[in-house]
Amino acid sequence: MSTVVPRKTKELDRVVVRFAGDSGDGMQLTGSRFTTVSSLLGNDTATLPDFPAEIRAPAGTLAGVSAFQVHISDHDILTPGDAPNVLVAMNPAALRANLGLMAPGGTIIVNVDAFDQRSLEKAGYQANPLSDGSLAAFTVYEVPMTSLTMQVGKEAGVKPRDAERSKNFFALGLVSWLYSRPVEPTLAWIAERFGGRPEVAEVNTRAFKAGYHFGETAELFESNYQVRPAPVEPGTYTNVTGNTALAWGLIAAARQAKLPLFLGSYPITPASDILHELSKQKHFGVRTLQAEDEIAGIGAAIGAAFGGALGVTTTSGPGMDLKAEAVGLAVNLELPLVVVDIQRAGPSTGMPTKTEQGDLLQALYGRHGEAPVPVVAAMTPSHCFDVAIEAARIAVTYRTPVILLSDGYLANGAEPWRLPAIEDLPTIEANFATQPNHERADGTAEFWPYLRDPVTLARPWAVPGTPGLEHRIGGLEKQAGSGNVSYDGENHERMVHERAAKLAAVAASIPPVAVDDPDGQGGAPVLVLGWGSTYGAIAAGVRRVRARGLKVAHAHLVHLNPFPPNLGEVLRAYPKVLVPEVNLGQLVKLVRAEFLVDAQPLTKVQGQPFRAREIEEAVLEVLGVAAQSATSEEQE
Amino acid sequence: MTDLAVPTTTRKDWASDQEVRWCPGCGDYSILAALQMLLPELGVRRENTVFVSGIGCAARFPYYMQTYGMHTIHGRAPAIATGLAVTRPDLDVWVVTGDGDALSIGGNHLIHALRRNVNITILLFNNQIYGLTKGQYSPTSEVGKVTKSTPFGSLDTPFNPISLALGAEATFVARTHDMDRKHMQETFRRAHEHRGAAFVEIYQNCNVFNDGAFERITGRDQRADMLIPLVHGQPIVFGAEGQYGVVMGEDGQLRIAPVAEVGVERVLVHDEHRDDPGLAFALSRLARGPFEPTPIGVFRDVERPEYGEAMTRQLLEAQERRGPGDLAALLASGGTWEVPGPAH
Numbered sequence: 014m015s016t017v018v019p020r021k022t023k024e025l026d027r028v029v030v031r032f033a034g035d036s037g038d039g040m041q042l043t044g045s046r047f048t049t050v051s052s053l054l055g056n057d058t059a060t061l062p063d064f065p066a067e068i069r070a071p072a073g074t075l076a077g078v079s080a081f082q083v084h085i086s087d088h089d090i091l092t093p094g095d096a097p098n099v100l101v102a103m104n105p106a107a108l109r110a111n112l113g114l115m116a117p118g119g120t121i122i123v124n125v126d127a128f129d130q131r132s133l134e135k136a137g138y139q140a141n142p143l144s145d146g147s148l149a150a151f152t153v154y155e156v157p158m159t160s161l162t163m164q165v166g167k168e169a170g171v172k173p174r175d176a177e178r179s180k181n182f183f184a185l186g187l188v189s190w191l192y193s194r195p196v197e198p199t200l201a202w203i204a205e206r207f208g209g210r211p212e213v214a215e216v217n218t219r220a221f222k223a224g225y226h227f228g229e230t231a232e233l234f235e236s237n238y239q240v241r242p243a244p245v246e247p248g249t250y251t252n253v254t255g256n257t258a259l260a261w262g263l264i265a266a267a268r269q270a271k272l273p274l275f276l277g278s279y280p281i282t283p284a285s286d287i288l289h290e291l292s293k294q295k296h297f298g299v300r301t302l303q304a305e306d307e308i309a310g311i312g313a314a315i316g317a318a319f320g321g322a323l324g325v326t327t328t329s330g331p332g333m334d335l336k337a338e339a340v341g342l343a344v345n346l347e348l349p350l351v352v353v354d355i356q357r358a359g360p361s362t363g364m365p366t367k368t369e370q371g372d373l374l375q376a377l378y379g380r381h382g383e384a385p386v387p388v389v390a391a392m393t394p395s396h397c398f399d400v401a402i403e404a405a406r407i408a409v410t411y412r413t414p415v416i417l418l419s420d421g422y423l424a425n426g427a428e429p430w431r432l433p434a435i436e437d438l439p440t441i442e443a444n445f446a447t448q449p450n451h452e453r454a455d456g457t458a459e460f461w462p463y464l465r466d467p468v469t470l471a472r473p474w475a476v477p478g479t480p481g482l483e484h485r486i487g488g489l490e491k492q493a494g495s496g497n498v499s500y501d502g503e504n505h506e507r508m509v510h511e512r513a514a515k516l517a518a519v520a521a522s523i524p525p526v527a528v529d530d531p532d533g534q535g536g537a538p539v540l541v542l543g544w545g546s547t548y549g550a551i552a553a554g555v556r557r558v559r560a561r562g563l564k565v566a567h568a569h570l571v572h573l574n575p576f577p578p579n580l581g582e583v584l585r586a587y588p589k590v591l592v593p594e595v596n597l598g599q600l601v602k603l604v605r606a607e608f609l610v611d612a613q614p615l616t617k618v619q620g621q622p623f624r625a626r627e628i629e630e631a632v633l634e635v636l637g638v639a640a641q642s643a644t645s646e647e648q649e
Numbered sequence: 650m651t652d653l654a655v656p657t658t659t660r661k662d663w664a665s666d667q668e669v670r671w672c673p674g675c676g677d678y679s680i681l682a683a684l685q686m687l688l689p690e691l692g693v694r695r696e697n698t699v700f701v702s703g704i705g706c707a708a709r710f711p712y713y714m715q716t717y718g719m720h721t722i723h724g725r726a727p728a729i730a731t732g733l734a735v736t737r738p739d740l741d742v743w744v745v746t747g748d749g750d751a752l753s754i755g756g757n758h759l760i761h762a763l764r765r766n767v768n769i770t771i772l773l774f775n776n777q778i779y780g781l782t783k784g785q786y787s788p789t790s791e792v793g794k795v796t797k798s799t800p801f802g803s804l805d806t807p808f809n810p811i812s813l814a815l816g817a818e819a820t821f822v823a824r825t826h827d828m829d830r831k832h833m834q835e836t837f838r839r840a841h842e843h844r845g846a847a848f849v850e851i852y853q854n855c856n857v858f859n860d861g862a863f864e865r866i867t868g869r870d871q872r873a874d875m876l877i878p879l880v881h882g883q884p885i886v887f888g889a890e891g892q893y894g895v896v897m898g899e900d901g902q903l904r905i906a907p908v909a910e911v912g913v914e915r916v917l918v919h920d921e922h923r924d925d926p927g928l929a930f931a932l933s934r935l936a937r938g939p940f941e942p943t944p945i946g947v948f949r950d951v952e953r954p955e956y957g958e959a960m961t962r963q964l965l966e967a968q969e970r971r972g973p974g975d976l977a978a979l980l981a982s983g984g985t986w987e988v989p990g991p992a993h
Contacts, residue, residue: 053986247990251983265976275736277728295967297974300736300960305761309728312721312758316701316732319719320740324732342722431988432980477717477733477740480696485665485711487720488704497667498712 021236022193027086028240029094030188032181033111034103034124035072036065036079039181044081045427046185046202050194052252052429055242056085059549061093061622062425066282066365073135078110085192087241091549091556093426095624099191101184103127103158105136117150122187124180126159154233158183161227165219171212179213179220186224193239196225248431255394255423256283258430259353260290262401263325264297266351269402270409270441272323276301277313279332282365283421284355287327307335311352315339318348319486321445321476323405327353329421330372331362333379340414341380344512346486347463347472349408351401356420358620367620368421370545370595374602376416377574383509385516387411388574390418392548395430397423400571406441410522411515412471418573420595422622423546446473446482451494460484462496470515472496520575528583529555530566535586537564539635542584542592542612544570544600547623551593554628558636565632573600581608591615591635593623658689665715671706676827676853677774681713683833691841698741701730703755705747706781706855707774724755727762730769735957741841744771749779752788752808760817765956766845772837773810773850778859791938796858811933811948814848815926821845822929823947826852826876828867832945839947845955852939863939879932879946884916887942895935895944903931905942921950 030047034040041062048058061082070077084094096116102108104127115121128143142148143155162183166176182203189196200218207214228234253261267274278288280303292301300317304310311326318324328336333354343350356372358364376388387407391400397419404417449458450473460482463472475482484496492499493507529552530536543551548569558565568583570576584590584604590612592601598614605612615631617623633639663685671677688698698716702708704723711718721729726744734742744762751759751773762769778796779785785798789810793802814822821843825836833851840847852863866875877887877895885895886908894908894916908916923929929948936943 049984053984055986055988242988245988247988249981249985249987251981251985253983257983261976261979264974264979268974268976273736275732277732294974294979295964296971297976297979298964298968299974300964302732302735304728305757308725309731309758309761312725312728313732313735315721316719316729316734317736318732319699319717319729320733320737322732322736338722339725346719432977432985435977477699477737478696480694483695483716485714485718485720487711487718488722489720 023236023238025238025240026088027084027090028099028192028238029082029084029097030099030101030192031080031082031097031111031114032101032184033078033080033107034181035106036067036069036077037072038079038103039178040079040081040103043181043185044083046199047188047194048083048085048427049252050189050198051083051085051240052250053198054194055245056087056240057090057243057245058252058427058429059084059090059093060427061422063621064366073104073106073132075106075110075136078107080107080111085240087243089243089245091553092622092625095626099188101188103180103184105133105138105142108142109136109138115151118152120152120154121148122154122156122184124158124184125155126157156187156227156233158224161223162220165223166216169212169215169219171216175213176216179216182217182220183224183227186221186226187228190225190228191234191237193237196221245429246431250429250431252427253395253398253430254286254425254427255391255397255419256286256355256425257290258395259391259397259401259417259419260287260294262398263291263323263351263405264294264299265398265438266402266405266441267299267323268297269438270323270405270443272321272409272443274299274325275314275317275322276325276327277304277310277317278302278327279304279307279310281307281329281332283357283424284327284329284332284353286424287353287355307332308339311336311339311350314350315343315346315348318343318350319346319477321443321474323349323351323409325351325353327355329355329357329365330359333372333375337379340386340416341382341384342488343414344380344384344386345488345491347412349405349412349474350414351404351408351417352414353417353419355424356418358618364620366421368546368595368622369618369620370418370420370547370599371618372418373544373573373596373599376418377603383513385513386574387413387415387516387519387572388418389415389572390545390570391423392545392569392571394423394426394428398430398433402439402441403571406439407519407522409441409443410471411469411519412474413515418545420546443474445479446475447479449481461494462486463491464494465511468518470511470518516575520578523572523575523577525579526568526570526577526583528566528568531559532564534566534583537566537587539589539591539632540566540568540584540587541628541632542568542570542590542600542604544573544594547593547595550623550625551628553625554623554632557625557629558632561638563633563636563638565636570600576607580604584608584610584612589613589635591631593617593628593631595622655692655694658695660685660689663688663695663715665713667712669713670709672857674856675706676776676855677707677710679827679830680772680774680833680851680853681710683830684837685714686830687834687837691838693741697739698743699733700743700745701726701733702745703750704781705750705779707745707747708750710745724750724753725758726750727755727758727769727771731762731765731767734768735960738768738957738961742769744769746771746773747780748773748775748777748787748789748810752810752813760813763814763817763819763846763848766820766953767956768845768958770840770843770847771849773848774853775810775850776853776855776859777807777862778855780855780858784858809933810850812930815930815933815949819846819848819949820951820953821847821947822949823848824850824852824945826863826867826945827854828869836946839950843950845953865940866943875942877935877942877944879919879921879944879948881919881921881947883919884913885919885944886916893942895932903935905935921947923949924951
């Protein structure tokens with residue numbers, strides 16, 4: 014597109030944009046398109062989709078507001094940003110629901126057409142915020158998005174009602190101009206996505222262009238901006254959400270283990286997208302069963318595992334409650350199984366679309382009896398890929414259920430991901446039993462299903478169809494070795510210890526936890542210990558503290574059970590340990606109990622991830638430094 | 650399908666080395682024997698045979714079979730067997746369950762395995778009582794049953810397992826009883842031959858907590874007058890001389906009438922393969938309980954696509970259409986961009 018009015022383009026190193034509108038306004042799509050285009054430009058990006066649980070809450074109300082926040086930058090970033098620099102508000106409710114997140118001085122672009130009396134009332138405004146001076150601290154641009162979109166719709170010969178729905182593309186066009194994003198990828202995407210409905214493609218294209226031209230032409234914006242590519246590792250990149258990466262990781266794990274992949278699952282937010290993604294990949298030989306309930310989902314996965322498949326079940330909090338008994342069965346059966354829990358705010362139904370890390374203790378202990386289960390957690394959206402492979406590695410190698418913890422923030426959040434080389438992926442050995450492994454007193458050979466490997470302590474995995482290895486397993490206690498039912502107390506004690514000892518065997522196979530401490534382990538006065546999805550916020554918060562010339566270390570756990578073998582030593586190397594968690598302090602309880610260190614919790618349970626600023630302030634407090642002049646995000 | 654290379658086996662080959670621990674006199678013994686004697690005749694291999702069970706007395710069954718087996722958790726055997734059967738279509742998967750296991754805690758899994766038509770053979774040992782937990786009433790106990798948990802009599806209307814299975818879209822539904830080995834074996838053989846989910850209710854005596862529950866219809870002297878054998882293509886008649894028949898009244902209700910009175914042409918001819926399950930359902934309601942003349946045999950045997958097979962077909966079609974999965978292509982499927990090296 015030609016430039017009508019030559020305008021100054023200012024350089025920015027980073028910007029946080031938040032698109033907010035009604036649930037039906039297409040804000041998730043708008044935000045993810047803006048992210049993709051920014052990624053294609055080479056920016057680093059991090060996203061935070063934030064939407065209501067209701068599919069269509071009453072239009073125009075606060076409950077129905079759906080938002081998508083994206084952080085783009087010319088350097089590597091770790092979070093979707095604390096406070097948006099730009100808020101695009103499609104209606105008064107979107108403005109009201111999101112204004113509190115904005116730092117003074119920010120930019121607000123509103124769809125002024127939506128600020129009529131009725132909409133203002135629905136959003137709970139007594140007076141129009143655009144005219145009552147309440148937005149004085151911000152730069153506000155009033156853009157008639159609806160009427161301009163209707164205008165281009167009319168030109169395209171589309172019914173007004175249909176045209177009106179394209180206003181999100183107008184907004185996308187406008188913001189694309191504001192941040193000098195190329196238009197071609199979005200135009201190509203519209204053509205492909207709406208190819209089957211040419212009139213929709215046409216009106217979306219026109220609305221997008223109209224938005225772009227509006228920015229260029231209207232004497233509203235004094236300049237636009239540019240965010241240059243971030244210096245990142247050379248390679249091939251894609252943008253990936255946590256759930257997609259997790260699904261792909263499961264496919265990769267099955268490939269590396271040379272096992273067919275079976276998923277038994279029941280739809281639940283925010284885990285369903287893994288079921289959706291795997292259901293698409295049938296040409297990989299992936300079998301997916303949408304089961305009648307959560308219990309059947311894990312049950313079918315256990316059945317598939319008995320038959321020699323990589324059995325997987327995926328769910329979220331309430332589903333984990335229902336699966337508990339079957340996880341215990343898998344502990345006793347000693348069969349490989351991957352249980353994926355995309356944590357969400359609880360208890361009970363809680364807040365289905367909001368994130369939390371509240372299931373850690375459940376993952377470790379949420380079963381009757383002594384039922385140890387390895388637990389791993391993903392740190393970032395793309396890390397879900399690696400963790401899926403790691404969970405499968407532990408499950409298959411040690412013949413045990415493994416719980417993989419992700420959460421709503423990782424599941425829906427996206428980030429650029431440098432694609433791994435397939436040949437570098439770890440191999441997983443299933444090592445099916447093919448021969449009898451024991452000799453009876455009379456010299457005949459037989460198969461003992463609970464005769465363990467001396468190193469891994471794993472029992473042999475003999476799948477049906479293997480002649481001569483017929484055997485029975487079950488939930489009743491097993492005689493060590495032979496696997497026959499046993500109610501002998503001493504044997505039970507031995508088996509309880511053997512199952513526990515498998516965790517120690519797993520520990521021997523995992524890497525030591527790395528400590529990010531520029532002065533070497535023990536060099537800083539405080540260590541921040543995190544797990545799972547708090548990685549980005551903690552790492553960014555730590556950067557901010559260091560930018561003040563202060564010292565702080567950061568260690569992040571992927572393995573929660575067993576812990577990395579060096580964890581105790583790392584914790585004891587620091588006078589102070591701060592453990593931020595999106596729960597009331599679960600990991601901190603574990604490390605205090607296990608290592609007798611005086612670790613302190615930092616908790617947040619608002620259904621939202623930590624912000625870097627919150628970590629920074631907490632570390633400063635531990636260091637005894639006043640936080641008065643919190644650093645700008647420039648250091649992030 | 651008979652595999653000629655299948656080694657010849659005897660009953661002994663199908664028995665594991667574990668001591669059978671049901672109560673002396675339990676009906677489970679005769680079911681176990683019937684199956685162990687039948688399996689050598691079916692042309693199947695022990696290593697390709699799997700028994701999956703839930704919890705209850707019946708659920709100990711897999712331990713006594715020299716096959717692969719899983720004794721799992723209460724009510725979940727049909728779900729677990731589903732995962733096994735759909736990933737391993739080469740296996741014969743049997744589910745052994747009881748009235749509490751299948752119809753109470755596991756009711757949901759049972760009906761869904763049936764409607765999906767998963768290739769499993771479900772043997773439901775129905776003794777109308779909880780045995781393993783020592784004598785509470787079950788979902789098939791008659792109303793007013795006095796047990797430890799219902800000292801004033803139970804209030805719940807019982808399930809009719811055959812009606813339930815038919816309502817759940819089962820493609821094979823049959824009933825047999827533990828006092829007739831030949832009938833059990835014939836029924837099991839038919840169930841095993843069926844592609845898809847086969848459901849067999851077995852009236853089984855619990856001589857400790859509910860002794861004689863079926864005595865009035867299965868006792869040697871009563872059988873002829875109280876059991877109505879269902880034979881495909883034959884008029885539904887019973888009695889020592891075949892003197893009684895099942896007829897449909899003008900109100901559409903099935904009832905029993907002396908053949909001599911109504912004429913044999915009015916007696917219903919049994920059709921297992923009837924697509925509409927309505928008549929099979931009506932037959933399942935003929936007796937209000939095991940104290941009235943009760944149909945036994947195959948109520949329904951129809952063909953419908955088997956679930957695991959259909960699932961496999963989808964995989965093959967996807968592979969034909971898109972080629973075998975290519976992981977590198979999958980990871981790049983969302984669109985990629987290149988960052989040239991070295992890093993700046």
